Amino acid sequence: MPADAAGPTFADLRRRPPARSPRAWRFAGARAASRAGALLSDGLRIGYAEGFDSGPFMAHAYVNRPSGRTTLGRAIDRRLLARPTCVAFRDIRALAELAVLEAIDHSQATRPVVADLAAGPAPYLLHALAARPAARAVLGDVNEATLVAAARAADELGVGGRVSCSRADAFDRGALAALAPRPEVVVELGLYGIYHDDERIEQHFLDLAELVAAGQIVFNVQTCNPEIEHIARVWRNAAGQRCVWRLRPVEQILGYAAAAGYRPRSIMADRHGIYRVVRLVREGG
Secondary structure (H helix, E strand, O other), X not given: OOOOOOOOOHHHHHOOOOOOOHHHHHHHHHHHHHHHXXXXXXXXXXXXXXXXXXXXXXXXXXXXXXXXXXXXXXXXXXXXXXXXXXXXXXXXXXXXXXXXHXXXXXXXXXXXXXXXXXXXXXXXXXXXXXXXXXXXXXXXXXXXHHHHHHHHHHHHHOOHHHEEEEEOOOOOHHHHHOXXXXXXXXXXXXXXXXXXXXXXXXXXXXHHHHHHOOOEEEEEEEOOOOOHHHHHHHOEOOOOOEOOOOOOOHHHHHHHHHHOOEEXXXXXXXXXXXXXXXXXXXXXX
């Protein structure tokens, strides 16, 4: 279903329900239970400490190994990891790795470079590098600790010599212009849901075309999510604020891409239909 077609709209999610309403009481109870669970569940603890949209939480969801204090803590963690959103995280990791492999295979460069400036732990990209020895990667993120973890993971996979890491903001025009070596493929996962400004994302595609001129872009977009209100009213983001994510129809992002000169080559969805993973190619490329 298209974004905001059912359930609360984005504007609804940004507003708090009336304090005396049953919805407010219900989510207050859910927040209290979730906070209490964080005393035992490693996943909830990481989510509230680092953000449920952070690299450390994504890494925990990817591993999919329930952990925590006591049997009860591990049971709470198992329930968290079985939520449709966390299942979708793992699905799109696999789909993103497939899309990156396809992008590398379709690159005309002898030693293709893949850049991800909002990389997080970047397991999809690191595993793709392990499978394609000629490829290299440039990783960036605003979280220094996440970059350290990604570099360590690259070394463990034996691809550290083909990975460079630097602290960077994916929307920073200066960072895009300074990318070196120049990437043939740009990867952006999880970026468009946590940034709410449509104009910023539209401009970002134009910046990618002008400043990077990559032949291919791999991205994902959250199009619908039955848990979107729970996430907004119970979870916290990396800034310690309410975790309000914006749903967008994939057609909206494809429109921004088309204006920048890119067209879709493949579109894939997770098993719950929460996300779309898209590989774009540049017109004429």
